[in-house]
Amino acid sequence: MQSLRDVLKKAQDSGVAVGHFNISDLVLLKAVFGAAQEVNVPVLVGLSEGEREFAGTGPIAAYVRKLREESGFPIFLNADHTHSLGKALEAAKAGFDSIVFDLSALPLEENVRQTKQAVEALKAINPAMLVEGEIGDIGSGSEIHETSPDLSKGLSTPEEAKQFVESTGVDILAPAVGNMHGMLQSMVRGETKKHLEIERIARIKSQTGTFMTLHGGSGTDDEDLRKAIAAGINIVHINTELRVAWRHGLEQGLAKHPDEVAPYKILPAAVDAVKQVVSSRLRLFGSEQSIGKGN
Numbered sequence: 001m002q003s004l005r006d007v008l009k010k011a012q013d014s015g016v017a018v019g020h021f022n023i024s025d026l027v028l029l030k031a032v033f034g035a036a037q038e039v040n041v042p043v044l045v046g047l048s049e050g051e052r053e054f055a056g057t058g059p060i061a062a063y064v065r066k067l068r069e070e071s072g073f074p075i076f077l078n079a080d081h082t083h084s085l086g087k088a089l090e091a092a093k094a095g096f097d098s099i100v101f102d103l104s105a106l107p108l109e110e111n112v113r114q115t116k117q118a119v120e121a122l123k124a125i126n127p128a129m130l131v132e133g134e135i136g137d138i139g140s141g142s143e144i145h146e147t148s149p150d151l152s153k154g155l156s157t158p159e160e161a162k163q164f165v166e167s168t169g170v171d172i173l174a175p176a177v178g179n180m181h182g183m184l185q186s187m188v189r190g191e192t193k194k195h196l197e198i199e200r201i202a203r204i205k206s207q208t209g210t211f212m213t214l215h216g217g218s219g220t221d222d223e224d225l226r227k228a229i230a231a232g233i234n235i236v237h238i239n240t241e242l243r244v245a246w247r248h249g250l251e252q253g254l255a256k257h258p259d260e261v262a263p264y265k266i267l268p269a270a271v272d273a274v275k276q277v278v279s280s281r282l283r284l285f286g287s288e289q290s291i292g293k294g295n
């Protein structure tokens, strides 16, 4: 079985990106895993601190590891947006493959100092674990927002990105490049799209040479996503689009079976709705080409 680092390296060499999808229950996990198997590309599932609290850090890690072992399929587990060393260590001990250690709300110097400490502590538990650090401001919450926050002052510069990567030793960088967590109502309705600063992505990539993640990918213009991947993005996070599909699918499942009480008869509608979104994104990130599951 290839490692997550191998998968990212291969994706980078092929000019494609690995899809990262947030889960908090079996419906979402089944949808993401099913879609990845159908499209036949490696996949990352992630859980934020709140999502881990709901699913259980240890149990979900065991579940995903078992899925991977039984299927031989490259599905990896990421501890998304972790804001304390304690929670980070908990995820590392549970066997997560990667972690987003997110102190981007702190001043850069403090972010650097604490992220460097976290990298050392996490690698001491599992040297193969990939650590992602975050700089800049991309807003918070994979939810439907009323108004668009002004994130223009929090954009990452190539200089600070280089300093951050070199000083901390992170494996992956999450920059602020016009991306934003969550979606506006107009994005959910498909009337507006997020746009990315492609040139900034390319400059940060050339300064750092590191793997890069795009957070807040939901509701982003498809062409911008293709260009961002070509400019150096290796992982794209999608959460809000899945949550919207999950809710619609669940409502459809309940409406279709008004007298049903068996969850496994109602929930497949939610699985199918999420799976459609995941498949569409995986095909886009992989530019319609499979990067294979390897061994």
Ligand SMILES: [Zn+2]
Residues within 6 Å of the ligand: 081, 181, 215, 216, 237
């Ligand atoms: Zn994120």
